[in-house]
Amino acid sequence: MITREPFYSDVPDSLAARGWRAVLLALGEVGRATSMTAHALAACPLVISRRRWRQELVRQMYIVGIKSLPLISVVGLFTGMILALQVGLELRRYNQEVYIGSAVMVSLLREMGPFMSGIVLAACVGSSMAAQIGTMTVNDEIAALETMSISPIRFLMAPRIGAMVLMTPLLSFYTCVLGVIGGGVVGVTQLNVPWDQYISMAMDIARMRDLYVGLLKALVFGVVVTGVSCYEGFTTTQGAVGVGRATRRSVITSILLILILGYIVTRLFYDL
Amino acid sequence: MIRFEHVTKRLGGRNVLDDLSFEIKKGEVFVIVGPSGTGKSVTLKHMVRLLTPTSGSVWIENTEISASDSDELNRVRERFGYLFQGGALLGWMSVADNIALPLREKTRLSEAEIADRVAEALRMVGLENDGDKMPSEISGGMQKRAGFARAIVRRPEIVLYDEPTSGLDPITARTIDRLIHKLNADLGITSVVVSHDLQGALLIADRIAMLTGGRFVEVSEPKAFVATAQPDVRGFLDAQFISKKGLEGMM
Numbered sequence: 001m002i003t004r005e006p007f008y009s010d011v012p013d014s015l016a017a018r019g020w021r022a023v024l025l026a027l028g029e030v031g032r033a034t035s036m037t038a039h040a041l042a043a044c045p046l047v048i049s050r051r052r053w054r055q056e057l058v059r060q061m062y063i064v065g066i067k068s069l070p071l072i073s074v075v076g077l078f079t080g081m082i083l084a085l086q087v088g089l090e091l092r093r094y095n096q097e098v099y100i101g102s103a104v105m106v107s108l109l110r111e112m113g114p115f116m117s118g119i120v121l122a123a124c125v126g127s128s129m130a131a132q133i134g135t136m137t138v139n140d141e142i143a144a145l146e147t148m149s150i151s152p153i154r155f156l157m158a159p160r161i162g163a164m165v166l167m168t169p170l171l172s173f174y175t176c177v178l179g180v181i182g183g184g185v186v187g188v189t190q191l192n193v194p195w196d197q198y199i200s201m202a203m204d205i206a207r208m209r210d211l212y213v214g215l216l217k218a219l220v221f222g223v224v225v226t227g228v229s230c231y232e233g234f235t236t237t238q239g240a241v242g243v244g245r246a247t248r249r250s251v252i253t254s255i256l257l258i259l260i261l262g263y264i265v266t267r268l269f270y271d272l
Numbered sequence: 273m274i275r276f277e278h279v280t281k282r283l284g285g286r287n288v289l290d291d292l293s294f295e296i297k298k299g300e301v302f303v304i305v306g307p308s309g310t311g312k313s314v315t316l317k318h319m320v321r322l323l324t325p326t327s328g329s330v331w332i333e334n335t336e337i338s339a340s341d342s343d344e345l346n347r348v349r350e351r352f353g354y355l356f357q358g359g360a361l362l363g364w365m366s367v368a369d370n371i372a373l374p375l376r377e378k379t380r381l382s383e384a385e386i387a388d389r390v391a392e393a394l395r396m397v398g399l400e401n402d403g404d405k406m407p408s409e410i411s412g413g414m415q416k417r418a419g420f421a422r423a424i425v426r427r428p429e430i431v432l433y434d435e436p437t438s439g440l441d442p443i444t445a446r447t448i449d450r451l452i453h454k455l456n457a458d459l460g461i462t463s464v465v466v467s468h469d470l471q472g473a474l475l476i477a478d479r480i481a482m483l484t485g486g487r488f489v490e491v492s493e494p495k496a497f498v499a500t501a502q503p504d505v506r507g508f509l510d511a512q513f514i515s516k517k518g519l520e521g522m523m
Binding site for chain 1 (some may be wrong): 279
């Protein structure tokens, strides 16, 4: 059951008590959002059990994957180009610009690929999820589903989180590929690095472990963006203003969590 | 069938429902009237636990829905149909798909059987030519009628109506009233109606309850309701120009 009842409590006078109250409220929200996300992940196998539900999963995969492609393509390409340019300018001072392929590949596989695709999905897909579900909440559509004994988490959230889990790693890989191509274009045209040499240096340094960790990060970001966005949508109150607030909060929270969790995953997999 | 036992609901620092107790019998049409903001919709939402009481309990026959776990809650909710104020249709589905939704999700009926049931429901509410339209392509009143069709398509035991006739033209409003009455008479459906439309309420209700200050100040049959001296009820009746004599004319 989705808690939609507003939380009321007296605001304490002292600053310390107010701070403690805010911490407790935030922890409560984290707990509810985590529980909702876990329920949605657990419901994912159900989504493929009926043809109609599978159709919804495919529709969401189209929204997440195909509709994001133009933006992801531009972001991926220019991320690689900027990386190549910045690194290349420094390396050229030491006549080492031939290594830009390595730098671009490592940066993209480990960090920039999943990070940039996560950010794009938070801004495009996550905000759209929060706005759509938020509007449904204030229009009583979520309540209508509940009164029909249709779980909104299974019906709305599970196909979205399933689509994100499947598509985010693919989009992250696609971002890396386009980034490497973008870096190569800058290398060849601006830094006079031969294409063959650029690709050779990039492939030499590429490790499967970096790819896997990057894809894992992307998957985590996909789950987080969906969890945050749907939670914000389901807990929307106060009409159109509330929908706007939920959308903004979903993007801000998703981006912050992408940064924090990106660091944590990196720290877990790479020793100092 | 539906029983409230000392239900208090506190929202925004005030008691919207205040120690409310009443019982609705099986097969009854029970209409709740009262001024805006007195907790009529809140009362309705407690019956399917869209809201939970701050204190007290809500019972559907022998099940305390206010304390049910999620499995039991789902089982109890399957006995209900609910018409929301704005219709609450899902915006990305056609009207027919909206009405078919509870059948597709909660039954094992074939698509042909579902199509028949949807067509029948659409015909009942006069939308037989609008099934393919999207909710955004039809008027607010039509959305409400589609919501009505969705609420009854699964032939529930209990139907809750939140302002079923508000925003409708008088002819359509009376059609909806007649439908509520017909469902009750033909299928024995228990109906709980929240309404401002006292004329409609007097036509369809077995009992009418007036909610003010979080409590029922009057619960009686239509004739007794119109004849009461209770000042809140009298004010409400007078505001809608309804007298006992007028009621006899209507009936």
